[in-house]
Amino acid sequence: xxxxxDLRHLQLIQAIIETGRITDAAEKLGVTPSxxxxxxxxxxxxxxxxxxxxxxxxxxxxxxxxxxxxxxxRILSDLSRAEEDVRRMNAGIQHVxxxxxxxxxxxxxxxxxxxxxxxxxxxxxxQIMAGARSDPLTGVLNRHIDIAVMSGDVAxxxxxxxxxxxxxxxxxxxxSHRLAERPxxxxxxxxxxxxxxxxKVPEPDREFARLFRPTDSYxxxxxxxxxxxxxxxxxxxDLGTSxxxxxxxxxxxxxxxxxxxxxxxxxxxxxxxxxxxxEDMGEDxxxxxxxxxxxxxxxxxxxxxxxx
Amino acid sequence: xxxxxDLRHLQLIQAIIETGRITDAAEKLGVTPSxxxxxxxxxxxxxxxxxxxxxxxxxxxxxxxxxxxxxxxRILSDLSRAEEDVRRMNAGIQHVxxxxxxxxxxxxxxxxxxxxxxxxxxxxxxQIMAGARSDPLTGVLNRHIDIAVMSGDVAxxxxxxxxxxxxxxxxxxxxSHRLAERPxxxxxxxxxxxxxxxxKVPEPDREFARLFRPTDSYxxxxxxxxxxxxxxxxxxxDLGTSxxxxxxxxxxxxxxxxxxxxxxxxxxxxxxxxxxxxEDMGEDxxxxxxxxxxxxxxxxxxxxxxxx
DNA sequence: CTCTTTGTTGAATTTTTTTCAGGCACTTAA
DNA sequence: TTAAGTGCCTGAAAAAAATTCAACAAAGAG
Numbered sequence: 001x002x003x004x005x006d007l008r009h010l011q012l013i014q015a016i017i018e019t020g021r022i023t024d025a026a027e028k029l030g031v032t033p034s035x036x037x038x039x040x041x042x043x044x045x046x047x048x049x050x051x052x053x054x055x056x057x058x059x060x061x062x063x064x065x066x067x068x069x070x071x072x073x074r075i076l077s078d079l080s081r082a083e084e085d086v087r088r089m090n091a092g093i094q095h096v097x098x099x100x101x102x103x104x105x106x107x108x109x110x111x112x113x114x115x116x117x118x119x120x121x122x123x124x125x126x127q128i129m130a131g132a133r134s135d136p137l138t139g140v141l142n143r144h145i146d147i148a149v150m151s152g153d154v155a156x157x158x159x160x161x162x163x164x165x166x167x168x169x170x171x172x173x174x175x176s177h178r179l180a181e182r183p184x185x186x187x188x189x190x191x192x193x194x195x196x197x198x199x200k201v202p203e204p205d206r207e208f209a210r211l212f213r214p215t216d217s218y219x220x221x222x223x224x225x226x227x228x229x230x231x232x233x234x235x236x237x238d239l240g241t242s243x244x245x246x247x248x249x250x251x252x253x254x255x256x257x258x259x260x261x262x263x264x265x266x267x268x269x270x271x272x273x274x275x276x277x278x279e280d281m282g283e284d285x286x287x288x289x290x291x292x293x294x295x296x297x298x299x300x301x302x303x304x305x306x307x308x
Numbered sequence: 309x310x311x312x313x314d315l316r317h318l319q320l321i322q323a324i325i326e327t328g329r330i331t332d333a334a335e336k337l338g339v340t341p342s343x344x345x346x347x348x349x350x351x352x353x354x355x356x357x358x359x360x361x362x363x364x365x366x367x368x369x370x371x372x373x374x375x376x377x378x379x380x381x382r383i384l385s386d387l388s389r390a391e392e393d394v395r396r397m398n399a400g401i402q403h404v405x406x407x408x409x410x411x412x413x414x415x416x417x418x419x420x421x422x423x424x425x426x427x428x429x430x431x432x433x434x435q436i437m438a439g440a441r442s443d444p445l446t447g448v449l450n451r452h453i454d455i456a457v458m459s460g461d462v463a464x465x466x467x468x469x470x471x472x473x474x475x476x477x478x479x480x481x482x483x484s485h486r487l488a489e490r491p492x493x494x495x496x497x498x499x500x501x502x503x504x505x506x507x508k509v510p511e512p513d514r515e516f517a518r519l520f521r522p523t524d525s526y527x528x529x530x531x532x533x534x535x536x537x538x539x540x541x542x543x544x545x546d547l548g549t550s551x552x553x554x555x556x557x558x559x560x561x562x563x564x565x566x567x568x569x570x571x572x573x574x575x576x577x578x579x580x581x582x583x584x585x586x587e588d589m590g591e592d593x594x595x596x597x598x599x600x601x602x603x604x605x606x607x608x609x610x611x612x613x614x615x616x
Numbered sequence: 617c618t619c620t621t622t623g624t625t626g627a628a629t630t631t632t633t634t635t636c637a638g639g640c641a642c643t644t645a646a
Numbered sequence: 647t648t649a650a651g652t653g654c655c656t657g658a659a660a661a662a663a664a665t666t667c668a669a670c671a672a673a674g675a676g
């Protein structure tokens with residue numbers, strides 16, 4: 001098993017695809033464009049496959065290069081992760097588990113869980129991967145993170161899930177809003193209401209499928225904002241309303257910056273779960289252990305993601 | 309993300325763990341033991357972690373090296389397999405052209421065009437980019453997509469257009485609507501009618517400029533919904549009426565879920581065109597070729613976006 | 617048309633890797 | 647006890663690989 005390509009070649013492909021031009025890729029990698037030109041030529045010679053077709057001035061990526069870029073991302077992040085682990089290992093910490101939470105960047109719950117983790121497992125270090133480099137699922141597949149906390153049902157080959165908790169959706173408004181005092185809102189209440197969505201794609205079993213569509217009552221779309229924290233701010237200043245997961249709103253609610261109402265009389269709850277690679281599901285695997293402890297911690301009476 | 313280690317270092321670790329001694333590992337890799345000794349030293353220096361402890365004669369493997377061996381195996385085989393794949397891939401598709409259609413996510417026409425494309429050009433693969441519907445123009449400029457199919461006249465530096473077809477606007481209603489039987493509607497007919505708009509910004513030469521404004525007859529605004537498919541659903545359940553491009557409505561009309569009337573006695577037609585970057589306009593450029601073929605296909609008697 | 621931008625080339629140069637030629641430490645066997 | 651044998655290490659030299667430099671070509675912009 002002797003690879004044709006070197007890590008440099010993978011970095012090269014990644015950088016060129018990312019920037020679209022050799023000059024910028026060169027700057028990104030801290031070398032001259034000439035060096036990259038040579039590297040690219042060499043990579044294509046070794047593979048005997050054109051990676052980029054040179055049209056006039058611009059580079060166009062071939063499917064081969066696109067495919068390799070995906071592999072490169074996976075390999076490069078896998079390796080740097082391993083290097084970091086090894087260095088940590090040397091410093092006495094046995095294991096690092098990397099964790100990321102879908103969408104919300106509220107980490108108020110973290111100290112509580114870390115405390116819990118310490119009492120139940122020694123030598124495991126948690127690392128929160130905040131950057132939304134990519135969506136959490138591919139992050140797990142790429143080994144960029146080990147556990148993704150996500151809502152909804154995840155079914156993907158190679159991935160396993162552990163249920164964590166059920167969380168109600170909350171219709172949030174400015175405190176001065178006409179519906180602010182309501183214990184719950186129905187479809188008819190929100191017709192024509194300015195509404196801020198998080199995703200562009202309606203997910204099943206969320207507000208679309210269970211509030212708007214059944215009663216044919218649609219709010220007025222105001223904006224799509226992919227940062228829940230920003231949505232909260234917009235809602236607080238009465239620029240619109242939204243539906244978000246309750247656990248991440250506790251602080252804003254407690255501070256009175258926004259108010260929330262249950263969605264429909266019965267409420268809509270969404271399941272949250274921990275997603276990890278199936279290969280890490282071994283009984284004694286620290287990743288699996290952290291996931292199990294996370295589930296256990298969520299079920300404790302005075303713990304869980306809702307802590308304020 | 310610049311890895312500390314090189315693939316050679318990974319091979320080294322793998323080989324030493326496999327054989328247990330540097331001499332044999334060297335033979336396996338086809339180099340002298342001395343070379344491996346240097347390599348190993350360098351790897352340990354970079355990581356600042358001992359990989360093997362030298363017990364006089366034999367080597368003892370540290371946990372770090374053991375861990376890295378697992379990673380090495382994974383990375384090396386991953387890369388080799390990807391290289392294999394890519395070399396095979398070379399035989400097939402040469403080019404990928406990414407295409408997106410403004411607003412509508414009706415792709416009923418796609419199979420017909422792909423068949424046509426196959427007869428006229430080899431080795432070009434079409435990729436439909438659903439994401440950039442709302443703003444395909446910047447999608448083209450950003451190089452997320454190569455061709456955008458859009459209505460209206462596009463004049464922007466760096467972009468070129470090819471005319472594709474002319475499409476009439478259709479006033480759509482629920483089948484039970486009072487105007488359902490009309491062959492066409494005038495401004496006076498739709499005064500006060502609940503109306504769902506797609507865009508927030510009125511575009512020139514559409515219903516605003518050519519139906520509402522000339523006769524000063526305005527419908528009653530019901531909502532702005534940025535998904536034509538959702539508009540069709542709303543109209544079907546008689547929650548409003550709308551004006552949309554006829555080609556994307558063929559299915560819903562054929563199924564009788566909605567009915568359509570010509571807009572004004574003479575009708576309003578809107579030109580649709582393919583937008584691509586000027587730099588891709590070269591005669592032999594596959595992107596330009598796809599755009600030309602798209603135009604040609606549109607002019608065929610039994611082809612085009614209207615196919616059902 | 618000229619100027620600028622972008623990528624390419626081949627030779628020169630620098631950096632990295634490998635080999636070579638000894639060493640050193642320990643083991644084994646005479 | 648010592649000579650021969652292993653197995654790895656070391657530093658200098660050599661080889662190989664990667665990078666820079668400087669000049670150049672082609673296409674786009676003004």
